[in-house]
Amino acid sequence: MKMTNIQIRLAVLAGVAFLGIGSANAQEVTWLRNVEVNQTVSDRGQSVSLLDMANSGLESISNVKVDLSLSSLTQDNPMWLGQIYASLTYGVASEEERTAVLLNRPGVSNSDAFGSSLSSLNVTFDDSAATNIFNVASATGTYQADGRLGVNPNGSRVAYSNTDVTAGLSALNGSLLQSQKLSLLVADTRQGAVAKLDSWGVKIKGTAATTGTINTGAGGSVAATGTGAQDVGATVQSSSTGTGAVGLLAGANQTLNLNGGLSGSGDFNKTGVGTVKVGDSTGFTGTLNVNEGKVLVAGTLGTSSTTAVRRGGLLGGSGTLGSMIWDAGATYEWQLRSATDWDLLRVAGALDLSLLNSGDKFNLSLLSNGSFDLSGGNEWTFLQAASFSGLGGLTLTQDQDITNLFNITASGFNGGTDASGIKVVVGSTANGFSLNIQASAVPEPSAQSLFLLGLGGMLGMRVLRRREGDKV
Numbered sequence: 001m002k003m004t005n006i007q008i009r010l011a012v013l014a015g016v017a018f019l020g021i022g023s024a025n026a027q028e029v030t031w032l033r034n035v036e037v038n039q040t041v042s043d044r045g046q047s048v049s050l051l052d053m054a055n056s057g058l059e060s061i062s063n064v065k066v067d068l069s070l071s072s073l074t075q076d077n078p079m080w081l082g083q084i085y086a087s088l089t090y091g092v093a094s095e096e097e098r099t100a101v102l103l104n105r106p107g108v109s110n111s112d113a114f115g116s117s118l119s120s121l122n123v124t125f126d127d128s129a130a131t132n133i134f135n136v137a138s139a140t141g142t143y144q145a146d147g148r149l150g151v152n153p154n155g156s157r158v159a160y161s162n163t164d165v166t167a168g169l170s171a172l173n174g175s176l177l178q179s180q181k182l183s184l185l186v187a188d189t190r191q192g193a194v195a196k197l198d199s200w201g202v203k204i205k206g207t208a209a210t211t212g213t214i215n216t217g218a219g220g221s222v223a224a225t226g227t228g229a230q231d232v233g234a235t236v237q238s239s240s241t242g243t244g245a246v247g248l249l250a251g252a253n254q255t256l257n258l259n260g261g262l263s264g265s266g267d268f269n270k271t272g273v274g275t276v277k278v279g280d281s282t283g284f285t286g287t288l289n290v291n292e293g294k295v296l297v298a299g300t301l302g303t304s305s306t307t308a309v310r311r312g313g314l315l316g317g318s319g320t321l322g323s324m325i326w327d328a329g330a331t332y333e334w335q336l337r338s339a340t341d342w343d344l345l346r347v348a349g350a351l352d353l354s355l356l357n358s359g360d361k362f363n364l365s366l367l368s369n370g371s372f373d374l375s376g377g378n379e380w381t382f383l384q385a386a387s388f389s390g391l392g393g394l395t396l397t398q399d400q401d402i403t404n405l406f407n408i409t410a411s412g413f414n415g416g417t418d419a420s421g422i423k424v425v426v427g428s429t430a431n432g433f434s435l436n437i438q439a440s441a442v443p444e445p446s447a448q449s450l451f452l453l454g455l456g457g458m459l460g461m462r463v464l465r466r467r468e469g470d471k472v
Helices: 445-470
Strands: 028-041 046-052 063-072 084-090 098-104 121-125 140-143 181-188 195-207 213-215 221-223 228-232 235-237 246-249 254-258 267-271 275-278 287-290 294-297 306-309 314-317 319-321 323-326 331-338 345-352 362-368 379-389 406-411 422-429 432-439
Touching: 028 046, 028 181, 046 195, 063 084, 063 098, 181 195, 221 254, 235 246, 246 254, 287 294, 306 314, 331 379, 406 422
Parallel strands: 121 140, 213 235, 221 246, 228 254, 246 267, 254 275, 267 287, 275 294, 287 306, 294 314, 306 323, 314 331, 319 345, 323 345, 331 362, 345 379, 362 406
Antiparallel strands: 028 195, 028 221, 046 181, 063 121, 063 195, 084 098, 084 181, 379 432, 422 432
């Protein structure tokens, strides 16, 4: 095969410093994109595919993984992997672009002029993989990027040496560049055989931006790191549902404060045992699934949004939601802080109770700061909704007792933690219904004692009189 002169840009990496996570409590964004290309890499030609990272929500890049799919244009003239070069560049030349070499003629060395004969490739590049793609044995799997930036794909064949690996995927790490452009180049370095760039994708992790929008893409996530409370000032967006839902992750001893709120028409999935606090999100019209741990409501969600508290999930706080679903085995944590201050959820739409029954209940956890007595005969409204649904034709009425749908626990009250006298009853509002916590009044111990003493005295007098009558 005849060598050809292909112009391939090689970035100089000297002086590029990695700007890592600035503190132990930075928030991590996972940004995902997949690009369908279906473009021919002509014989001794090249294909370039661009990706815009605007609104990624990243402030810096700390880890990159790349998916790449190549195939043969025709079976009569199949691709020869050993003549393919591929690189991924972040930024443009005017801002000190950063380049990672994905493929550099796999298998070609001073002892092998042709290299790998694979006619297709569908792999993931990951710096943590055990094997460099130069030694590829299968068209699928996970490999380290080639990384040999200093080996000219159009030059003389040289023996492979891992000391030449200077531009793996970590070369892309660092602060965000102004252009926010990713450029994938796939080139055919020798005559004969024609390849096709089918698709490629990236999974990029980095620190979260403090302002603007975090658009992670389908399946991306925003996660707390370190311990303690961590604030995200940017608005987190989701446009995908199902498996493309955006993850909100907080682990043990972690609280992720989404002060910028949520937006978009897609789904969010809260996972991890930690807490996510959601601020005002009036532009959010999708579904927030509370799958694990706690979500605290601290604002207003869009009126057409849905909050679904799934089995094992916990919802707390005060705010206004669109519609809401209560799953059996899920929990609402209600807090009473003073005589005039307690949690109240307002539901602009319907509260769906269809997943509850007397054998599979919703958990209602009552918490106080220790200054209230459950035996005091008080009543508090903890939820207001425009309507209730999923009751199987049952029509709720004023003061109707639906305690049989709840497991009720209490802690922190002066009067102890006995919740046996607590009821959940239906109330009414100007625009719909309410659910009220009703604590039954219990007679004071002194009153009970007097009542029993008096009853005993009356019985004693009757017995005495009867005995005196028998003597006559």
